[in-house]
Amino acid sequence: MSVLDRATLEDSTLSDLHAIATELGIDGYRRLRKGDLIDALLTHQGADLGERADEDVDADGDEDDAGSASSRRRRGRRGGRGRGTTARGAEAAGDDEVEAEPAEAAAEEAPEPSARPSRRSRGGRRPRGEESNGSRDERRSDERRGEQPREEEAEAEIVEGVVELLANGSGFLRVSPPEASDKDVYISAAQVKRCELVSGDKVSGPRRAPHRSERYPSLVRIDTVNGRPASELSDRVRFDDLPVTFPTERFKLGSEDDTLKAIEFLTPFGRGSRVVITGGRWAGKSHALRKLAEALNDVKDATVFVALAGVRPEELAEWAAGPIVPGAAVSFAASAEAQDNAVELVIDQARRLAARGEHAVVLVDTLDGLHQLSARKVLASARKIVDGGSLTVIATSTELLGGETTVIALDAALATSGRFPALDLSASGALRPELLVGDAGAKAIAKERAKALK
Numbered sequence: 001m002s003v004l005d006r007a008t009l010e011d012s013t014l015s016d017l018h019a020i021a022t023e024l025g026i027d028g029y030r031r032l033r034k035g036d037l038i039d040a041l042l043t044h045q046g047a048d049l050g051e052r053a054d055e056d057v058d059a060d061g062d063e064d065d066a067g068s069a070s071s072r073r074r075r076g077r078r079g080g081r082g083r084g085t086t087a088r089g090a091e092a093a094g095d096d097e098v099e100a101e102p103a104e105a106a107a108e109e110a111p112e113p114s115a116r117p118s119r120r121s122r123g124g125r126r127p128r129g130e131e132s133n134g135s136r137d138e139r140r141s142d143e144r145r146g147e148q149p150r151e152e153e154a155e156a157e158i159v160e161g162v163v164e165l166l167a168n169g170s171g172f173l174r175v176s177p178p179e180a181s182d183k184d185v186y187i188s189a190a191q192v193k194r195c196e197l198v199s200g201d202k203v204s205g206p207r208r209a210p211h212r213s214e215r216y217p218s219l220v221r222i223d224t225v226n227g228r229p230a231s232e233l234s235d236r237v238r239f240d241d242l243p244v245t246f247p248t249e250r251f252k253l254g255s256e257d258d259t260l261k262a263i264e265f266l267t268p269f270g271r272g273s274r275v276v277i278t279g280g281r282w283a284g285k286s287h288a289l290r291k292l293a294e295a296l297n298d299v300k301d302a303t304v305f306v307a308l309a310g311v312r313p314e315e316l317a318e319w320a321a322g323p324i325v326p327g328a329a330v331s332f333a334a335s336a337e338a339q340d341n342a343v344e345l346v347i348d349q350a351r352r353l354a355a356r357g358e359h360a361v362v363l364v365d366t367l368d369g370l371h372q373l374s375a376r377k378v379l380a381s382a383r384k385i386v387d388g389g390s391l392t393v394i395a396t397s398t399e400l401l402g403g404e405t406t407v408i409a410l411d412a413a414l415a416t417s418g419r420f421p422a423l424d425l426s427a428s429g430a431l432r433p434e435l436l437v438g439d440a441g442a443k444a445i446a447k448e449r450a451k452a453l454k
Contacts, residue, residue: 004045009038017041019190030169156206156220159185162345163201165192173203173219178328178342186216195222195230200348202226226353239355243386247272247405250436251392253295259284260291262421266445267428268436269406271302271359272384275394276367276401279410284422285396286315286365288410292394293324293363302359302392307346309339310369332369340374347381347393354383354391364395376401405431425452 009017017037021029024044029037161184162177169189175181185207187197197203205223210216222230247270253260269275277285297304308319308329319326327349328342343364350360362382367375379401382393400407409427414420425448434442 004041006038006042009041022189156208158204158223159207159219160202160204161185162349163187163192163197163199163203164345165197165199169193171197171199172216178330178338178345182216184216186214186218187222188218191219191222195225197222197225198348198352200345200350201352202349226349226356228356239351242355242388244272244383245386246432246435247384247390247392248435249384251296251299253292254298255291255295257291259288259421259423260295262423263288263292263408266423266425266448267406267408268430268433268441268445269392269394270384270436271390271392272382273392273394273405273430274379274382274403275392275406275408276379276404277394277396277408277410278398278400278427279415279424280398280412282416283410283412284415285410286311288408289363289365289394289396290319290322294322296361296363297324299361302361303350303353305346305350305360305362307343307362307364309342309364310334310366315365334369336369336371339369340371343370343378344374347378350391351381354385354389357385357389359390359392361392361394364393367395367397367401372401376403379403425449 004020009020012020014034014037017034018029020041021037024041026040026044029040032040159173159175161173161175163171164174164177165171169192171187171192172180173185173187175183175185187203191197195203203219203222203225206220207217208220210218224230250268250270251264253264255261255264277288279285293304293306296302304324306319306324306326308316308326310330310332313331316326316329316331319329327346330338330342334342346362346364350362353360364378367378370378375397379393379395380403382391382405384390407428407430409424411422411424414422414424429449430436430445433445437445
């Protein structure tokens with residue numbers, strides 16, 4: 001690695017300094033001001049050079065060699081040309097039988113021809129963040145040992161998976177979400193920042209094999225994000241900062257199923273609705289959700305996602321064989337944390353689509369096994385963005401969470417006796433139905449509810 005000097009570092013941008021700190025493995029560098037970060041880089045470099053000098057010490061030298069080393073140490077203490085760091089390393093090794101090679105050490109400390117470290121990444125040949133886990137250091141180390149740098153394969157393998165971000169800003173491309181595997185691909189923090197990725201984004205791009213001391217392969221670049229070129233998604237607004245409004249565009253199911261016809265007429269919901277299908281055990285909540293998924297899958301301008309958390313193993317198999325493959329699926333044997341993660345992966349991806357002006361529908365079965373806070377966050381993600389996209393959440397739950405805009409309550413007694421539609425009108429309803437079906441439709445719904453209450 002090149003010897004860094006203060007003047008070069010002071011001329012570098014903060015992003016370049018962060019890249020250098022990443023390569024050197026300095027912890028907590030993002031919390032440092034520029035001046036403090038420069039001091040940390042120089043201090044780290046001094047310790048590194050001292051360790052190298054210790055490695056060059058030969059404990060088998062004779063007394064004459066030790067005397068020569070002592071003379072070199074004295075010259076270093078008197079300010080001899082930049083050897084102070086090496087001298088301190090020799091003193092740390094002791095005064096007995098010390099041998100150093102000034103020519104080799106000087107060559108090792110001499111700056112490389114490049115005037116500034118990390119400036120190469122600004123020239124367009126290799127953007128910052130496309131190498132990770134110290135791979136540049138390894139290549140330079142290979143060059144010092146006389147080895148040729150390893151070349152990437154002519155045709156890199158294209159991989160696709162779901163992004164899972166880490167606390168340090170980097171992430172992994174999970175090829176079998178939501179579970180981690182040895183085939184997962186590392187995504188650098190620079191790539192995450194450049195493409196503004198969030199957990200749940202579906203990403204594709206070429207990968208390279210892991211270098212020495214790396215456990216995982218790394219993503220060379222990001223080609224697509226959620227099926228669209230990454231270059232088209234550079235300008236984004238945070239999902240939670242977008243203005244929202246009540247749903248005004250009703251979903252037309254167009255199904256001949258008695259239950260779906262009753263839901264469409266008596267408990268309407270639209271783009272951006274928060275819908276909960278509730279009822280006791282064996283009320284048919286999962287069955288109704290599957291019917292809704294099949295009907296909504298025919299809506300051309302909406303992307304339908306399914307998240308299964310806490311369902312029966314048999315239901316996992318049924319969904320997998322159906323027209324909509326779940327984006328994440330875990331059985332009721334999974335922990336609450338695993339169920340939280342499974343649903344959040346799908347919700348995050350749908351949030352990004354809605355923020356980009358698209359329409360997404362997420363069907364969740366079920367919210368019962370999630371932590372209460374996670375379940376509320378899932379439901380609260382549903383919204384209609386003003387002059388933009390929408391995210392509709394339809395979830396099954398034994399109990400209501402609050403904040404629903406449409407409640408579909410099913411009657412277990414009617415369902416188990418085979419009387420359909422098994423809709424409990426007294427507990428069902430939609431908030432501001434006139435926005436979805438007009439004033440006449442809202443009056444018709446109120447009339448039917450009044451009959452059910454008699």
